[in-house]
Amino acid sequence: MSYDNACKYLAERFPADFTRWLLGIEATRVRVLKTELDLEPIRADSVSFLRVGDRILHLEFETDPYSNPPIPFRMLDYSVRLKRKYRRDVEQFVIFLQESSNEIAFTTEYRDRTTTHRYNVIRLWEEDPAIFLDNPGLLPLAVLARSDSPQALLEQVAERVDRIENSDRRQGVAACTGILAGLRFDRDLIRSILRADFMRESVIYQDILQEGRQEGKKEEALLLVTRQLEWKFGEITPVLLEKIRSLSIQDLENLGVDLLGFSELADLEAWLG
Template identity: 55%
Template sequence: MAEYDNLCKILAEKYPRDFTRWLLNQEPRTIEILKTELSIEPIRADSVTFLQTENRILHLEFQTTIKSQKPISLRMLDYYVRLTRKYQVPVTQVVIFLQETSNEIAFTEEYVSEVTTHRFRVIRMWEQDSALFLSNFALLPLAPLTRTDSAQALLSQVAEEIAKIPDIETRQNTAAYTEILAGLKFEKDFIRQLFREEIMQESVIYQDILHQGEQKEALKYTLRLVNRRFGEIDLLIIERLQVLSTEQLEGLG
């Protein structure tokens, strides 16, 4: 389900101020999107965003599934140490779980070992009040995943809010974002009743997400082959593989 995590990363980097207001409850004077070059697991970088305000780094990690080769809590400690060492400013870390689950991983907010305890925030979208998300088109695509007594009524309300967006391109892209994320919770037929198919087809962002998802899968497959053949490979080689197209990766495989 990498396409869902990747979409949330796109949203956070497209609307960094809105995500900062939501998660830090403050208005940043300056904000910068940092590269995800700190990742020692390049495949994981598709769901990680680093936003730097004037005095803090906001580290966001989006999660659809709870399966991970390295525990999420350990990964958060790993990032925290490297971010602190490199930038020497306070770091706020937030793991955002998109799809409802009762698994304890979604309710774990710290890493604990014999000598270390590291804490981070966890947001479970299904517990969030929908009002905040309905009132901000930057966060609107996440609204279908929020708390509600009537999921269908909520999605209908989301569609109504999208229809009010005056700019055509923004409206198309927001509809595309929303339809994709709503797929985590709703049947496709019901989603299509509310969102016209042509909006999805016209959305450049939607097409980009589809292509990125295909490229990510091809990259994962190629890296598995390379690791199996040569063992652990240099990070520089991995970075060169990341920029190849789906077709180039398939040919290399």
């Protein structure tokens, strides 16, 4: 399931709810910025950028603390790119969806010998569900929040979703609730509590599932290509890995064939260039 795509949908359809939660302000105008940053993208499928007044709100949703490059470095990289492009202050939040004891989920800065960069981290399993229950765009996140009785919380969320009057909005929120609930609950339980017809009929649900399937195919192709390259040339530099990650599925498949004829790393660099 494409959990981060569900979150991206929520952030971009309900930006005022997210700014109210994360920045503590009632924003009258929030502009969703499409992720067209200079240079190749880092991982544009799991991030949302919102322009709120004179600042940029950068949201990154994670189920797994592990990534390449590591999350702290990615946050530094994104911050620099956003400031260069928009000339605005940047507020960054990494929102971890699934409970983890990994130290990255408790890390709030990037640090090396000359640079320190700080960002915000939210671990949903520690959050009070109250604020999520009071905002339609945050309702799906409530199922992952702190609770002594998670099933009762899921039932409460389902009841709140059922109250949403606009049918398109209700279906979208229900679809995202069903997807995110999969991180915590058994599928049969989810179906028994949420109205399955909302999810089945929701165009949003089908779109999110399709995006998830495409991402799965890309990850498989990426893994195959990087393993072939590491077997052939040893460790690949982070710069080259980022260029490879930015390729489309078709380009990854083409690279998988073409690299059989590479004799040195310069051939890969020329191909990517």
